[in-house]
Amino acid sequence: MARKPFRPSLDRYPYHAEVSTRFSDNDVYQHLNNAVYYQFYDAIINQHMMEKTSWNPALKRGEVLSDNAFQKGLVVASSTEYLEIIDGFPKPVTLGLAVTRLGKSSVEYEIGVFQGDKSLPAKALGRFVHCFVDIDTGRTRPEGMPFEIRDCLAKLIVEPLPKL
Amino acid sequence: MARKPFRPSLDRYPYHAEVSTRFSDNDVYQHLNNAVYYQFYDAIINQHMMEKTSWNPALKRGEVLSDNAFQKGLVVASSTEYLEIIDGFPKPVTLGLAVTRLGKSSVEYEIGVFQGDKSLPAKALGRFVHCFVDIDTGRTRPEGMPFEIRDCLAKLIVEPLPKL
Amino acid sequence: MARKPFRPSLDRYPYHAEVSTRFSDNDVYQHLNNAVYYQFYDAIINQHMMEKTSWNPALKRGEVLSDNAFQKGLVVASSTEYLEIIDGFPKPVTLGLAVTRLGKSSVEYEIGVFQGDKSLPAKALGRFVHCFVDIDTGRTRPEGMPFEIRDCLAKLIVEPLPKL
């Protein structure tokens, strides 16, 4: 299972966030527990959307201008390559967010996980696929994801990394 | 991003565990939060090893018979395909565990996530790669993973699912 | 800070639940992290209500028979006395639930936390106060908590433990 993955630097990512870690994030070996990375992905992805668009996870139909806006993102796939150990608490973690594929209703994000010196390459690489569906019906809409969200995600598009 | 993944049934998996869910596992849409699945994978994998071998995460060098036994599993990759919504709390979740690749120092697990009627196919499919390293040096050992763990993991081997 | 708290046994509690633990629940000392106990309290309290009444956390006003039923429980106070170390993962934990005070809109629960031999006394004692409010207004209702929930909670009433 040899692997020499390409390790991007923070400047690959159009959107950044710093997140604090918690004592309870560390496992018995004092590393950041592997499941916590996914809490970070969820955080940066939703934070980005809430900051850049009118979307929020508690939308009510009466509050949106059109049915197109009344959608939520369902997670259909997620993955992580853990490239280097992250010390975790009490050190904070820096995240970079990019879009590597933007479909009609779905988006594939790439998240770079960094710690410490920002010139160092990513210590982990995450991927996260959201599919937008109508909040009531749970089905994709004929016109695809909310227009406002598509415009916002389009600004994060980068070239996908070479396949391993 | 069309996908028609093969959805295995619980009898594919040589080892099963039932885990309880928590109110805090549910997200604002009342679904099991996507990061919680990874807590479940960690739980069934470690539970299996602790039940079937003398290994435990708090091993001290003086307590093991040989340096070969003084290793820990580092997570090098993990992923999930979320195939169907899982209601989460208060319903429990049933997990199935199998090994799809057994290398010298590393193992790839597949985890099927089930809920409710056990004749139904998996609602999610997880993959998890552990690489065994010496607890002190953090490096793989020339002879590979602990012999006792290899023997135990060999009993979980199944054919990998067809690639999508 | 000497303390000799009274340590009740499981038979004090009218309602029991067994919950599984997760690898990520253990802290660096291999104990159950102190915050996880509160996830357990939330779980047993909500599980009990969802099992015994028609209440659920995703109620919509149109789905309930009366405004009285359209309420949620807000946590106003919680506490734990950690009386003995709990090993945590992979061992499960047994919880006992009782009501020590039932007001018009609020309820005080006591939760006993047990592990292993069920004749042993509680390893931790939790307290949890819920105040019921209208889901839309966030205020208590003149008639108090939902009648169905009051009837259900009344069956859990026990004498409070002697004050320390």
Next chain:
Amino acid sequence: MARKPFRPSLDRYPYHAEVSTRFSDNDVYQHLNNAVYYQFYDAIINQHMMEKTSWNPALKRGEVLSDNAFQKGLVVASSTEYLEIIDGFPKPVTLGLAVTRLGKSSVEYEIGVFQGDKSLPAKALGRFVHCFVDIDTGRTRPEGMPFEIRDCLAKLIVEPLPKL
């Protein structure tokens, strides 16, 4: 259960920290889940000690100058009064830390939980009691907690709030 607790302001607390919230911290009502507060207490308490002293949770006996330094803090009690709803993710939370009692081996912390405008009073009040014990024996030491930690905690002492 009427309560009019005194609600301190951030300047009561000698030590402050800002922590980020996560999407998974929010419950189905979009509030910060009640158990997450305790993850925050753990974080600020341990962060303060690791920043101000040579202590860290992974101490090994051979690494410390004296047995006095080879101790860890066991949580013996914790509690929260939830005074006002906290919105949670994506808003960060500001914490204030003080010591309200400093015994020979134990310390009682008070944590104020704030959000948004820093001139507003605490939205929650936490209490957390740590008892220091020898890491190997699990027992308090005759001379009490590590001297370095006592000196550091003494700088956080404030008057306890009036009892309710």
